[in-house]
Amino acid sequence: MTLTPRSQLTRPEASLLLAWYDRHHRELPWRVDPKMHAAGIRPDPYFVWLSEVMLQQTTVQAVKAYFLKFISVWPTVVDLAAADREEVLKAWAGLGYYARARNLIKCAEEVVDRFGGKFPDTVEELASLPGIGDYTSAAIAAIAFNRRALVMDGNVERVISRVFAIEMPLPAAKPLMRACLDAITPQDRPGDFAQAMMDLGATVCSPRRPACVFCPWRNDCRAFAQGDPEPFPFKAPKKEKPVRLGAAFVALDDAGRVLLRKRGEKGLLGGMTEVPTTDWTARQDGATDPEAAPFAADWQEKGMVTHVFTHFQLRLTIYFAKVMEASDDHGWWEPVANLEGQALPTVMKKAIAVAIGEKRQK
DNA sequence: CAGACGTGGGA
């Protein structure tokens, strides 16, 4: 590999990255072509906001279909603010991090109530809205309003850490990275610059096996000059996930309906729909016992669902029972044919599939 | 600052 001597390292120029972006940018449903930007056409701030919230810790591939569904049903932030809350949660089901959906609704309402249905155009005002933090406020200000803001997400952190060979681990290195980003963020085309940084991080300056040969900053990159960009950024070692146990109870009545209930508004899967479950605990005893069912029935063990959350692994024992007398004290009865449209998180769909589907998980 | 907070896909 040919290394650039330290003495020849040059400043990473925004113009070089922007030229790369003009040729190699990704086309995404929420974007406007950079050529249109030059003509003064900006993307809809509602689209930018919605996509940025969906993209938080979530892959582009997963977001596309959800984004199209949302703008089809709720074309403007005013429509979303007026939407039925349950319908929004149902539309979000499966995307994960459900606090985002709760904050999405709150944010839409505040945009209507506080800002007359128009997104504010400053980082400060944007960051005052629910679910909009440092990253998203800067991204909306830059992309939708072409303001010079410091847009720093995981991609940008990786690019910056490599270009400047920052060996300090995250998250301690964030202020330093922000200063480096400030030094290279241009006054001109800040929105395209932000998206270019993220596209570069996603397609060229990737976490593993970065394609440095295609990088417009190849000759400006200290990590490349040193010979091994891949390990950047350095991160504190992660902790192992504890295991929690529980049981889920899938009841089917003689009309072919499943008993569902609503989870509390806060915390894990807050506001979403579930089948009755025990608490999920680290205990090895009793947590998976059919005695813990919401009501007595001929509960039969149907299998196990393992589901990995961000901070723990869940092992759910799945029980199934046919119920003659359908009491609704514990929730409501939903026809099996309607389950697809419910606000059911993936772990709950897995539990139901094990109980009434043909397939059994291990 | 560190922990809570989901999911599906790729190596």
Next chain:
DNA sequence: TTCCCAAGTCT
């Protein structure tokens, strides 16, 4: 299979 993660925010 197992690990790592992907455009973070809130407390």
